[in-house]
Amino acid sequence: MQPNQPPQGYPPQYPGYPGAQPGFPPAAGYPGYPAQQRPFTVERNPIATRSLIVGAIAFVVTIVAAFFGYYIVGLLSILAVVYGIMGLVRALNLPQRTGLWPSIGGVVLGGLALLITILIII
Numbered sequence: 001m002q003p004n005q006p007p008q009g010y011p012p013q014y015p016g017y018p019g020a021q022p023g024f025p026p027a028a029g030y031p032g033y034p035a036q037q038r039p040f041t042v043e044r045n046p047i048a049t050r051s052l053i054v055g056a057i058a059f060v061v062t063i064v065a066a067f068f069g070y071y072i073v074g075l076l077s078i079l080a081v082v083y084g085i086m087g088l089v090r091a092l093n094l095p096q097r098t099g100l101w102p103s104i105g106g107v108v109l110g111g112l113a114l115l116i117t118i119l120i121i122i
Helices: 046-068 074-093 100-121
Strands: none
Touching: 046 074, 046 100, 074 100
């Protein structure tokens, strides 16, 4: 058996487009095709996620606190609405609209918690 030959029973190896050879830069791409581009990245919207989490916490805490007569948790619902509006503004400026629905959810939950707090006070 010769040194660069595959073992018996295997098909012979054909030279194709090998990777980068020592001393040479990697190929830019196959002829007629563009070189590889950077992978597609999605921008994140952490403010929208924060809005949804704070809105859910504010809604649950407001419901629980309503049974005990506390209304100081209304500040948390205001924070959820503010984060939600900030997340909406950012989502509408991103090309993929990342975080649009979590922002809407945070505004809705924060608004419901604020409405319940106002009804408790009145």
